[in-house]
Amino acid sequence: xxxxxxxxxxxxxxxxxxxxxxxxxxxxxxxxxxxxxxxxxxxxxxxxxxxxxxxxxxxxxxxxxxxxxxxxxxxxxxxxxxxxxxxxxxxxxxxxxxxxxxxxxxxxxxxxxxxxxxxxxxxxxxxxxxxxxxxxxxxxxxxxxxxxxxxxxxxxxxxxxxxxxxxxxxxxxxxxxxxxxxxxxxxxxxxxxxxxxxxxxxxxxxxxxxxxxxxxxxxxxxxxxxxxxxxxxxxxxxxxxxxxxxxxxxxxxxxxxxxxxxxxxxxxxxxxxxxxxxxxxxx
Numbered sequence: 001x002x003x004x005x006x007x008x009x010x011x012x013x014x015x016x017x018x019x020x021x022x023x024x025x026x027x028x029x030x031x032x033x034x035x036x037x038x039x040x041x042x043x044x045x046x047x048x049x050x051x052x053x054x055x056x057x058x059x060x061x062x063x064x065x066x067x068x069x070x071x072x073x074x075x076x077x078x079x080x081x082x083x084x085x086x087x088x089x090x091x092x093x094x095x096x097x098x099x100x101x102x103x104x105x106x107x108x109x110x111x112x113x114x115x116x117x118x119x120x121x122x123x124x125x126x127x128x129x130x131x132x133x134x135x136x137x138x139x140x141x142x143x144x145x146x147x148x149x150x151x152x153x154x155x156x157x158x159x160x161x162x163x164x165x166x167x168x169x170x171x172x173x174x175x176x177x178x179x180x181x182x183x184x185x186x187x188x189x190x191x192x193x194x195x196x197x198x199x200x201x202x203x204x205x206x207x208x209x210x211x212x213x214x215x216x217x218x219x220x221x222x223x224x225x226x227x228x229x230x231x232x233x234x235x236x237x238x239x240x241x242x243x244x245x246x247x248x249x250x251x252x253x254x255x256x257x258x259x260x261x262x263x264x265x266x267x268x269x270x271x272x273x274x275x276x277x278x279x280x281x282x283x
Contacts, residue, residue, distance in 0.1 A: 008110045013132045017085035024234050031231050038218040043127050046278050047154040052076040053122040058111050059129015063092030070101045081106045112139045116146035126155035131192035140206035147283040156276045160194040163275030166220040171237040173260035174253040180241050208281035216278055222270035228261045
């Protein structure tokens with residue numbers, strides 16, 4: 001498959017993020033950014049970007065990490081935001097222009113196969129953008145080739161379902177006593193890098209060294225109850241469960257979801273714990 005003159009091998013993800021999944025993310029962009037603000041702070045602290053550095057932001061989406069990186073490296077540095085989704089990149093460009101950032105470039109491409117140039121970047125960065133590769137070794141090898149010797153890799157990804165109460169609560173609430181399959185681990189998708197040993201083996205095979213994957217618990221901030229219900233209904237584990245039901249069953253499942261979330265309401269709205277890996281490595 002090609003888009004323009006660029007090769008795309010991760011076809012399923014390209015179709016999803018240029019279609020319904022990308023559109024759904026845009027509709028809830030502010031909510032997503034608020035939910036992930038703690039995760040974003042953890043990523044940027046671990047990356048420790050310095051003025052003048054050249055950064056590649058993988059799976060940049062609407063560009064919150066790209067813009068933060070651009071501000072951190074300053075006018076002497078530069079940032080390339082890479083994503084497979086044209087709709088998300090369109091919004092990212094709007095935000096960067098509104099912020100007056102001139103050291104940012106956004107590229108629509110499949111990160112597994114896009115020619116990135118040799119020794120081009122000081123840092124490869126990603127906030128939940130590297131779990132979706134059909135061939136993760138190929139992707140991380142591609143990033144390594146584009147990173148100068150001694151350069152850094154920093155990303156955050158989800159740990160397993162057992163370490164993510166925010167996913168467990170919303171998934172269990174719509175199950176209605178059914179045995180629902182959990183999100184698959186160790187394959188392209190949200191929990192694709194949930195296993196630390198798999199992360200290490202992939203990065204070693206791709207040419208990275210000094211690999212560390214540190215577990216961190218971070219609050220997942222849903223927002224108000226209404227926002228939490230709407231946002232949760234779009235998560236794959238909920239959407240897949242609800243889509244198999246008739247109208248009455250769907251209404252009952254969503255009512256159960258609402259009740260489950262309301263039980264966690266506090267002064268800051270609906271907040272549940274989430275578990276991530278903060279991964280760092282060197283070229």
